Amino acid sequence: MxxxxxxxxxxxxxxxxxxxxxxxxxxxxxxxxxxxxxxxxxxxxxxxxxxxxxxxxxxxxVVLFQRVVEVGIVGDVGAEPMTERPWSRAAVTAPTLADRVEAFADGVAEMTGRLEPLMAVNAEVENSEPAVRESAGHWRRATLDYLYAFWHGAARDGLLPPDTDVEWLAATTAVLSAAESRLLISRTFGWDAERYRQWLVRTWLELAARP
The missing domain is CATH 1.10.10.60 (Homeodomain-like)
Structure with missing residues (x-):
């Protein structure tokens, strides 16, 4: 045995x-x-x-390209899902909102850095391959679902101001943390990964603190 x-x-x-x-x-x-x-x-x-x-x-x-994108998102070919990665767990369990946002920004900066070079290719393939278009939609919905859970968890744990619009926060931060947004930011401002990470942290915390 x-x-x-x-x-x-x-x-x-x-x-x-x-x-x-x-x-x-x-x-x-x-x-x-x-x-x-x-x-x-x-x-x-x-x-x-x-x-x-x-x-x-x-x-x-097509199947190979889908796997390339998946590995770009997760980080390697291992079986551990993104939600079980250390940065992802810290993003929903850290004691303060700042710590959670820092953890999430660390993960997003690494992930979008891997995906950024693939974005132009992905746009090309999405236009011609329905299976890739479907999987891209799946990942976008998964990002939004994750951020709903992130912000609802923060609200449940008392880390957000009363009456915070959690749905708006989730939708807004899902767009800001997308690989397509990272590509646009890089092309517009020439920011490196650390500058992008710092921007994510500041932007998210300021959005969360708004009346």
Whole structure:
């Protein structure tokens, strides 16, 4: 029983390492030359795997691109969901609103930094691939749902002024923390990740404190 478990764990780790190499290679190629110009053969060559191995992980280029975006959001190919990551847990459990916002800004700055180079490619693919358009909508709704939970939790814990419009806060901060907004800010102001993070913290805290 133990031996079988060990073999299974080894296989799972090897499969995860292969997937990580494929996703890294695909991210580089999609970012540098676009979606349409990138073939799965090129991805396999860049990743150092056979085409057969690549197809065992990703049956189509659309499925691979969706995984690239998902890994950009979460941070790696591990199974731990974003809501269980340390920064995400701190964002809903820290004792003060400032601490929660700082934790969330840390996570968002890292996440949007990974996603920013993919935004132009994502716009290209959304226009032509219904499955990608659907998954993009899913992630946007998930962001909004997370922020509803974030602000409702803060209100429940007494960290917001009375009569705060939590729905408005969630909708507004969902737009401000989107990767598309990060891309616009970078192109407009040339801010680095730390400047963007500081802006998020200040903006969110000032929005939360408004009458």
């Amino acid at each position: 133990t031996s079988d478990s060990g073999v299974g764990d080894h296989y799972a780790r090897r499969r995860q390492r292969t997937e990580a190499r494929i996703v890294t290679a695909a991210t580089e190629l999609f970012t540098n030359q676009g979606y349409a110009a990138t073939s799965l053969r090129e991805v396999a060559q860049r990743a150092g795997v056979s085409e057969r191995s690549l197809y065992q992980h990703f049956a189509t280029k």
